[in-house]
Amino acid sequence: MTREDIFARLTDIFRNVFDDDEIVLTDSTTADDIEDWDSLEQINLLVAIEKRFNIKFQLADVSHLENVGAMVDLVARLIA
Amino acid sequence: MYTYLITGATSDVGMALIKKLGSRGRFILAGHGDGEKLKELCRQLGCEYLYFDADFTDSTATDRFVEKVSACGWEPTHFVHLPALSVVNTKFKNFDEERFLADMNVQVLTAVKICKWLLPKMSKAKFGRVLFMSTSYVLANPPKNTAAYIVAKSGVTGLMKSLATDYAANGITVNCVSPSMIETKFLARTSHIIVESAAARHPLKRNATVDDVVPAMAFLLSEEARFITGVNLPITGGSVIE
Numbered sequence: 642m643t644r645e646d647i648f649a650r651l652t653d654i655f656r657n658v659f660d661d662d663e664i665v666l667t668d669s670t671t672a673d674d675i676e677d678w679d680s681l682e683q684i685n686l687l688v689a690i691e692k693r694f695n696i697k698f699q700l701a702d703v704s705h706l707e708n709v710g711a712m713v714d715l716v717a718r719l720i721a
Numbered sequence: 722m723y724t725y726l727i728t729g730a731t732s733d734v735g736m737a738l739i740k741k742l743g744s745r746g747r748f749i750l751a752g753h754g755d756g757e758k759l760k761e762l763c764r765q766l767g768c769e770y771l772y773f774d775a776d777f778t779d780s781t782a783t784d785r786f787v788e789k790v791s792a793c794g795w796e797p798t799h800f801v802h803l804p805a806l807s808v809v810n811t812k813f814k815n816f817d818e819e820r821f822l823a824d825m826n827v828q829v830l831t832a833v834k835i836c837k838w839l840l841p842k843m844s845k846a847k848f849g850r851v852l853f854m855s856t857s858y859v860l861a862n863p864p865k866n867t868a869a870y871i872v873a874k875s876g877v878t879g880l881m882k883s884l885a886t887d888y889a890a891n892g893i894t895v896n897c898v899s900p901s902m903i904e905t906k907f908l909a910r911t912s913h914i915i916v917e918s919a920a921a922r923h924p925l926k927r928n929a930t931v932d933d934v935v936p937a938m939a940f941l942l943s944e945e946a947r948f949i950t951g952v953n954l955p956i957t958g959g960s961v962i963e
Contacts, residue, residue, distance in 0.1 A: 657812075685810065685865065700918060
């Protein structure tokens, strides 16, 4: 799966979680860019991502993710 | 001789409570699905028990359960209501109404039906202890995306307050316990991320265990708790303070 494929799937998940079809993700997107992205929604995002990619995160790996780019890299590593 | 009616008895909390109460009475137990472990526990404890399989999502099955308990000849002195469907984590707009109804049936309507039959009997006996399982989620801001569970648990706490008021003069106490997340098989379908992050956010850096919760339940069911009614007791280790 390419990085672009992961981005496309993540965009789908973000749009569903935040109920906003206009969300566009880039490597540098952070919680500051999406109004409702708080710690609770972060957990909902992670749960949805685990389900979609059939992967399992470690809490330690996901608690300091800097931005969406880091999230994509982590997903890429876990599905490799 | 006390007779404990416990619904949701196959749960980890139910089994731990039976272990704690074991020598104090006999048990009328309701569960759904595999009741073998529960029966084995009762045999090990050497306690008298009756076990009924009941699907409380179906209100006619609940009616049949009440009829069977009524016909068994054991009159409960204590009623502990534990059952709940596992928490569904879904956006509100995606919840179907059936899910709300199913949660309401299991948690609220079942308690209503049993109490309608049982509380008049406890009133005549001038003694009764009723205890419902609620959740710390109803004590403060609930987690997002759990509306069906929160609505049902709020129904349970509302019913507790009503019944506590209605039956206070009859020697019956009605209370709730509201624990924070307990690590049990109830969480089998909850993401490990949700469970682990709840522990990470907790002041004690862990979630509750059944052993943190059951002693308080046993106390509220005891003779000594006679002057405590209408209470929703937080058991949170400090994660929620009202």
